[in-house]
Amino acid sequence: MDSWDIGSLAYLGLLGAVLVFWLIVHNRQALGRTLQQAAGWVLIFLAVIAVVGLWDDIRRTALPGRAAVATEGRIEVPRSPDGHFYLTLLVNDAPVQFMIDTGASAVVLRPDDAARTGIDTADLAFTGRANTANGAIRTAPVRLAKVSLGPIEDRNLRAWVNEGAMDQSLLGMSYLERWGRIEIAGQHLVLER
Template sequence: MDSWNFGNLTYLVLLGAVLVFWLFVQNRAGLGKKLQHLAGWGLIFIGVIAAVGLWDDIRREVMPGRAAAVSSGRIEVPRASDGHYYLTMLVNDAPVDFMIDTGASGVVLRAQDARHAGIDTAGLAYSGRANTANGTVRTAPVKIDRISLGPVEDRNLRGWVNEGEMDKSLLGMSYLERWGKIEISGGDLVLQR
């Protein structure tokens, strides 16, 4: 806390103390009732302060983040409250939620997302292995015919279907390196062609 904020806080505490003192002096007869009212207003005040202080977090949870700003050749992805970047993209015309992961070498689909995108997961050969934070999992190579976000579309992308449990599919480097420029600007992830 810098000196300016400390000075403002001191002023507000002194002002509050003067108001409380005046309230007690003016209303000595009905002190019990006034204490109940004061406690109620105090709780309302604390609730308002908490809401103001946590507004960004509340806004992100209630209104699940603003969508990625997409224009021709440029995508701006806002940072989520957990610090990650998420996109919903069309994979073979089916919406799939992705977490952008620069640590993943390719596009890794959850089995349910792959089925939703029209990929037959029962006929896949899970011959590959991937090392994850949760250990080693089996993967199957697949060809993604089309992946798109707004006007930006890529075709014939190699990907993998993960046999293990994942919260979201991963949008890794085999997709990200198709972009000419990747940067973090103002908390947003910006992809440009």
């Protein structure tokens, strides 16, 4: 904080103190009711700040990714408010949410997603290395028996389990190249077979 910010903060603090003093002096007879109303307004103000600050998380929780529109051989995925495309696939009959990453050469599972799909993560051999934006990480190769996206099913898909922390499993090119056409059209990612 520079001196201008400190001065502004001191001014706002003084102004707030004068306002509180005026309210107490002005409403001496009904001080309890005035304090209740002030507390109510403070709580409303804090609730609005919390909702604004957490809006993306609330929307992601309440609307966990708009559903992809599937027709025969075609999937349309709407762009998420954060600018990425997300898909929930059934991996070995367990739902896993992926972020579509055309910069990733393979499908990469978070350890907890891998465990949910039936992969024993305790027995994995992390012999591979992957270069990420955060540096090199160790990976373990796995085979996914069944991967389903709507009516489209793939079998025996090679993937990797990431040893490091990731926010989201990644749906990389080893899966995307199975589609005949990949296109970003406006606010949708279109996959066609």
